[in-house]
Amino acid sequence: MSLITKTDGFKLAFEYDEPEREPVFSENLIRFNGVGDEGHETFVVTPSARDFEFCKTARKPYDTAVVAILCLLHHHTEIEVSSDGVPEDWWWGLEFARRIEPACQLPPKIQPY
Numbered sequence: 789m790s791l792i793t794k795t796d797g798f799k800l801a802f803e804y805d806e807p808e809r810e811p812v813f814s815e816n817l818i819r820f821n822g823v824g825d826e827g828h829e830t831f832v833v834t835p836s837a838r839d840f841e842f843c844k845t846a847r848k849p850y851d852t853a854v855v856a857i858l859c860l861l862h863h864h865t866e867i868e869v870s871s872d873g874v875p876e877d878w879w880w881g882l883e884f885a886r887r888i889e890p891a892c893q894l895p896p897k898i899q900p901y
Contacts, residue, residue, distance in 0.1 A: 798849035799823040803830055818857060822850035833861065847877070855881020860888060862895040869895035 800820040802809035804827025811820030817834055821827040828846040831854045845851035855878050862869045863885070871878070875898050885892040 798826060798852070800850055800853060801827075804828070820850065820853065822848050826850065831857070833857065851877075852880045852884055856884040856888075859885040859892050859895065863889055863892045868897065870897040873898070 799807065799822070800811040801807045801823045802811055802819060802821070804821045804823060807823045812818065813820075815835070817832070819830060819832045821830040822845075826848050827850065828848050829844045831843045831845075831850075832841075843854060845854055858869045859878070859882050861867045875894055878894055878898055882892065882894055
């Protein structure tokens with residue numbers, strides 16, 4: 789069971805329809821989704837990702853984990869992060885990221901398109 793699952797009360801899995809398969813958090817792959825009706829599009833990050841990529845969460849509970857990972861990636865790497873949401877949509881994810889890295893901030897491009 790992942791730290792996110794234990795800490796925030798929602799479940800993550802490798803894919804929404806594979807609730808018993810663990811999400812992946814490694815140097816070579818981050819991959820997860822919500823479970824069942826609480827899932828939407830699978831969030832995937834690989835070291836080779838260079839082009840525009842996106843993940844629609846439909847504001848389902850796993851969005852908190854997606855936002856936290858994006859904030860942490862921006863904080864620790866040169867990855868550019870943007871969103872079609874507003875900064876307020878990022879609050880819970882940023883707060884979760886700050887439990888891991890207290891100096892984490894919102895990426896500068898978090899604004900409506």
